[in-house]
Amino acid sequence: MLLGLAIAGAVFLIIALANRISVTDDILNDRFSFDIVKRANDADDLVKAAGAIYLLVALVLLVLVIIWTFRAMKNNEALGRTMPRFKPGWGIAGWLIPFANLVIPVLILQDLWRGSDPATARGDTTWRSAKGSALIGWYWAAFIVSNAVRLGATSNNDNEYTAKYFDDLKSQDSRNLAGSAIAIAAAVLAILMFRRLAARQEACLLAQQQAWPSAG
Numbered sequence: 001m002l003l004g005l006a007i008a009g010a011v012f013l014i015i016a017l018a019n020r021i022s023v024t025d026d027i028l029n030d031r032f033s034f035d036i037v038k039r040a041n042d043a044d045d046l047v048k049a050a051g052a053i054y055l056l057v058a059l060v061l062l063v064l065v066i067i068w069t070f071r072a073m074k075n076n077e078a079l080g081r082t083m084p085r086f087k088p089g090w091g092i093a094g095w096l097i098p099f100a101n102l103v104i105p106v107l108i109l110q111d112l113w114r115g116s117d118p119a120t121a122r123g124d125t126t127w128r129s130a131k132g133s134a135l136i137g138w139y140w141a142a143f144i145v146s147n148a149v150r151l152g153a154t155s156n157n158d159n160e161y162t163a164k165y166f167d168d169l170k171s172q173d174s175r176n177l178a179g180s181a182i183a184i185a186a187a188v189l190a191i192l193m194f195r196r197l198a199a200r201q202e203a204c205l206l207a208q209q210q211a212w213p214s215a216g
Contacts (some may be wrong), residue, residue: 003190009050009054014181016047067110076112076201082125090104113136118200147187
């Protein structure tokens with residue numbers, strides 16, 4: 001599953017960031033060696049490569065999550081969940097609209113959880129009042145926090161290689177490392193969430209089929 005690759009990409013990025021933090025720390029503490037310039041350049045190149053791989057996987061993953069969300073919302077309709085809060089088209093737009101994508105996707109996921117409750121009869125209009133999922137809540141919290149931490153890492157645009165430059169770089173890399181670690185937790189929670197949602201929809205369909213009167 002691509003989420004596994006996302007975890008691997010995040011681990012690679014953490015290793016690259018930790019390596020550059022180590023090199024930066026050596027520079028700040030005057031622990032120079034004959035190869036310090038090469039180490040610094042290699043550390044920069046590793047972070048750039050790891051960042052590019054992580055971004056590529058994240059973009060592909062976003063496309064697949066959008067497709068999955070749309071199909072799951074259509075499944076919700078097929079299960080007889082009437083008057084949904086969002087139409088399936090929002091399963092696409094909800095992930096892409098700035099600021100709205102901080103709220104709409106988690107509302108959709110919670111509605112998918114409520115709509116896939118096998119104990120709720122087909123056509124029951126009260127399905128949206130069912131209990132939501134703590135797993136989805138924890139996943140979304142980790143996802144938002146990971147992105148907030150990384151966005152809070154101020155870019156270092158200083159071209160002067162002063163102590164302040166390296167101190168800012170170390171701080172930026174530390175925040176990105178922390179954000180990547182939280183992203184791994186979010187990815188693990190996402191794997192559990194998607195699997196449970198898919199299993200619940202299958203169980204709900206089976207329960208509805210068993211409740212249908214036998215033909216003849």
